[in-house]
Amino acid sequence: MIKVNNLKRDFLQGQQRTQVLKGIDLAIEEGEFVAIMGPSGSGKSTLLQLLAGLDVPTDGDIQINNKFLNKMNEKERTIFRRKKLGFVFQNYQLLSTLTVEENIAFPLHADGKLTNEKSKMINALIHSVGLEGLNHKRANLLSGGQQQRVAIARALVNNPTVLLADEPTGNLDRAMAEEILGLFLKFHRQNKQTIVMVTHDIFAAGFADRIILFRDGVIDKVISRKDSDYAKYLANFMA
Amino acid sequence: MSVKHGILTLLFQQQHHGYELKLELDSLLGINGKINPGQIYTTLDRLIRDNLVSSPGSDDQERKLYEIEPKGKDELEKWLLEPVPYYTSKEGFFFKWNCARKIHFEQEKNMLEQQREMIIKEVMELTNLKTELLLQGDENKYLLITGMLLHLEADLNWIVQVENRNR
Ligand SMILES: Nc1ncnc2c1ncn2[C@@H]1O[C@H](COP(=O)(O)OP(=O)(O)OP(=O)(O)O)[C@@H](O)[C@H]1O
Ligand SMILES: [Mg+2]
Numbered sequence: 001m002i003k004v005n006n007l008k009r010d011f012l013q014g015q016q017r018t019q020v021l022k023g024i025d026l027a028i029e030e031g032e033f034v035a036i037m038g039p040s041g042s043g044k045s046t047l048l049q050l051l052a053g054l055d056v057p058t059d060g061d062i063q064i065n066n067k068f069l070n071k072m073n074e075k076e077r078t079i080f081r082r083k084k085l086g087f088v089f090q091n092y093q094l095l096s097t098l099t100v101e102e103n104i105a106f107p108l109h110a111d112g113k114l115t116n117e118k119s120k121m122i123n124a125l126i127h128s129v130g131l132e133g134l135n136h137k138r139a140n141l142l143s144g145g146q147q148q149r150v151a152i153a154r155a156l157v158n159n160p161t162v163l164l165a166d167e168p169t170g171n172l173d174r175a176m177a178e179e180i181l182g183l184f185l186k187f188h189r190q191n192k193q194t195i196v197m198v199t200h201d202i203f204a205a206g207f208a209d210r211i212i213l214f215r216d217g218v219i220d221k222v223i224s225r226k227d228s229d230y231a232k233y234l235a236n237f238m239a
Numbered sequence: 240m241s242v243k244h245g246i247l248t249l250l251f252q253q254q255h256h257g258y259e260l261k262l263e264l265d266s267l268l269g270i271n272g273k274i275n276p277g278q279i280y281t282t283l284d285r286l287i288r289d290n291l292v293s294s295p296g297s298d299d300q301e302r303k304l305y306e307i308e309p310k311g312k313d314e315l316e317k318w319l320l321e322p323v324p325y326y327t328s329k330e331g332f333f334f335k336w337n338c339a340r341k342i343h344f345e346q347e348k349n350m351l352e353q354q355r356e357m358i359i360k361e362v363m364e365l366t367n368l369k370t371e372l373l374l375q376g377d378e379n380k381y382l383l384i385t386g387m388l389l390h391l392e393a394d395l396n397w398i399v400q401v402e403n404r405n406r
Contacts, residue, residue, distance in 0.1 A: 174392070178385065182373055189374055202359060203392060206366030225367060231360035235352065238359075239402075 002028040002051065002162065002194065007060035009046050020046050022217040023060070030065075031192040033185075035205040037237070038214030044198045045090055047214075048164050051196065052087045053077040064162065082107060086155035088165035090198075092147040094154075096140035100131055103139055104153045118157075125153040128183050130176065144171045152180055156187060163187065165197045169204050181207050202238065213237050241334075242274065242282045247307060247315040248338040250292060256302035257283065267337055286311065315342075320350055322357035332394070336401075348405065351398050358395050362388065 004026040010019050020043045028034050036044050049055040050062060053069045062069040064084065069077060081087075086107075094103050104122050108114060114122075126135060129149035139147060148171045155163060163184070169177035181204055187193045197208065205211050211234070213220040220237070223230040245264045249255055255263070257279060264274050283305060286292035291311035297303050307315075319339050323331040332354055339347050365384050372381040 174389065185370055185373065202362060202395075203366065203388060206363050207370055225363055231356050231363065234363075235356035235359050239352070239355075 001030045001063075001065060002026070002196070003061070003063040004051070005061040005063075007047070007050065007062065008058045009043070009050060009055070010058045020217055021050075021057075024217075024219060026212070026219065028194060028196065031188070031194055032210070033188050033195045033208045034197070034210050034212060035208035036196065036198045036212045036214055037200060037202075037205055038220075039216075042214045043217045044214055045166050048087075048166050048196065048198055052085055052164050053081050054087070082158070084161050086158065086160035086163040086165075088148075088151050088155045088163075088168045090166040090170070092144075092151040094139040094142075094147055094150055097138065099136045099138055100126065100142070100150050101135040103150050104157055106154060107158045121157060121159075122153075125157060128179075129153045130179065145173075145176065148172060149176075149180070152183075156183070159187070159191060160193065162194045162196070165195065167198055167200070169199065169201065174203075177201070177204060202234065241318070242278055243286065244315060244318050244338060245334075246279070246282060246286065246305075247291065247311050247318075248341050250305055250307035251312060251315055251342045254295065254304045254306045256298060256304050258302070260305070267341065268334065316344075316346075319344055320346060320353065322353045324357065324361075348402070351402055351405075355395065355398050358391050358398070362391050362395070365391070 004024055007021055007024040007026075008019065009021040010017050024047065036047070038044050046055070050057055051064070051069075053062075053072070057070055060070070064080075067080065069080070072080065095106065098106070101122060104125060105114060105118070108118050123135075126132060129152055131146060131149055131153070134142070134146065139150060142150065148168065152165070152168055155165065165184070168184075169180055172180060184195055184197070185207060188195050195208070197204070199205050210222055210224045212222050213233070221233060223233055227233075242264070245267055246260055248267065249260055249263050257276070260283075261274060261276050261279055264279065268274070283292065287294065287305075289310075290308055291314055292305050293308055294303055295306050315338075319335060323335060336347075336350070338344075339350055344350070365388055369381060369384040369388065372384065
C-alpha cells in the first residue's frame with residue numbers, strides 16, 4: 001500500500017522558489033492499478049520520482065508497505081528500490097554503452113550472478129516487448145520506441161511489487177502500446193502488482209482501476225468507472 | 240440517417256419545394272447520398288400532420304412550398320444536441336454535425352463536447368471489457384473490441400480537430 005501525506009516539493013532556481021507539488025494526499029491499495037493524468041508541467045513526473053525514492057520531498061510523508069521512504073537514508077532507499085520497485089523513466093535512462101540484454105539485466109546484478117532462471121526471465125521479457133533479435137544491440141543504437149521497450153523490460157525484470165511507469169507508451173504506436181499495456185495487466189493480475197502509470201492517453205488510462213487527475217501540483221479529482229459522472233469529468237478535464 | 244431531421248435542417252433556413260428538398264438532402268448526406276423522392280413526401284406528410292412543418296402555398300410554377308414551424312425548430316435543436324451512441328455513431332454523428340453546420344447552429348461547441356463525453360464513456364467501458372477478455376484469453380472478442388476502440392479513437396481525434404479549428 002502506498003500512502004502519501006501532505007507531500008510537497010519545491011525547486012529553487014536562483015533566488016526563485018517554485019512549489020511544484022503543493023500538498024498531495026493519496027492512498028493506493030496493494031494490487032491496485034492507478035493512472036495519473038494531467039497537463040504538462042503539472043508535477044506528475046515529480047510525484048513519481050518521489051514515490052520511487054529517486055528524489056526527496058520538501059515536506060510530507062511517503063509510505064510504501066508501511067515503510068517511510070522519507071525517513072530512510074539514501075542507502076536504505078536504494079536497497080528498498082532495488083528490492084521492491086520497478087521504474088520506467090519518461091526519458092528511458094538506459095545505459096547507452098550496454099546492450100539491450102545487459103540493460104534489462106542490470107537491476108538483477110545487485111543480488112549476484114545471473115541464474116538460469118533469471119536469464120530465462122530476461123529472454124521472455126525481450127520477447128514480450130517485441131525486441132527479439134536485438135539482445136546484443138547497444139542501447140544508443142536503438143530507436144526511441146525500442147529504448148522505451150527496453151526500459152519497460154528492465155522495470156519488470158525483478159518482478160517488482162510496485163511498478164512506477166512514466167508515460168511508458170508515450171513513444172509507441174497504438175498496436176505496440178496495446179501489447180505493453182497487456183503485459184502490465186498480466187503482471188498486475190498474476191503477481192498482484194501495484195501499478196502507478198502516468199499517461200496522457202485516455203486509451204491507456206482506461207486499463208487502470210482509478211484515474212488521478214492532476215492539475216498544477218494538486219490532485220484535482222480521483223475518478224473511477226463506478227462514479228456516475230466520470231465521463232463528464234474526464235471530458236472536461238481533457239478539453 | 241434521419242430524413243425527418245434532414246428536412247427540418249433545410250427548412251430551418253428557408254422555404255423549399257419537394258424537389259429542392261431532394262437535391263439538398265442528397266448533398267447533405269455527403270458523397271454517397273441518394274434519397275428516393277417517395278420517402279421525402281411521406282416524411283413531409285408526417286411532419287405536417289405533427290405540426291412540425293406547414294405549407295404556406297405554392298410558388299409561381301405551382302410547386303407546393305414547405306416551411307418549418309416553431310415546433311419543428313425545437314425538435315431540430317433537441318435532436319442536434321442529442322449525442323449519438325456508438326453503434327450508430329460515425330455516419331450518425333457526421334450527418335448530424337453536417338446539419339448543424341448547415342444552419343450555423345450556435346450550440347455546435349456544446350454538441351461536440353457532448354459527443355466527446357459520450358465517446359469517452361464508451362472508450363472507458365469498452366477498455367474495461369477488453370481487459371477482462373484479454374485476461375480470460377478470449378482472443379476473438381478481444382480483437383473485435385480493439386477494432387471498435389480504434390474507430391472511437393479516430394472519432395475522438397476528429398472532434399478535437401474540429402474544436403481546434405473552431406477556436
Ligand atoms: N529538478 C528540477 N529543478 C527545477 N524545476 C524542476 C525540476 N524538476 C521539475 N521541475 C519543474 O517542475 C514542474 C513540473 O515538472 P514535471 O516534470 O513533474 O511535470 P509533468 O507533469 O511530468 O509534465 P510532462 O507531462 O511534460 O512530463 C515543471 O515546471 C518543471 O520545470
Ligand atoms: Mg513528466
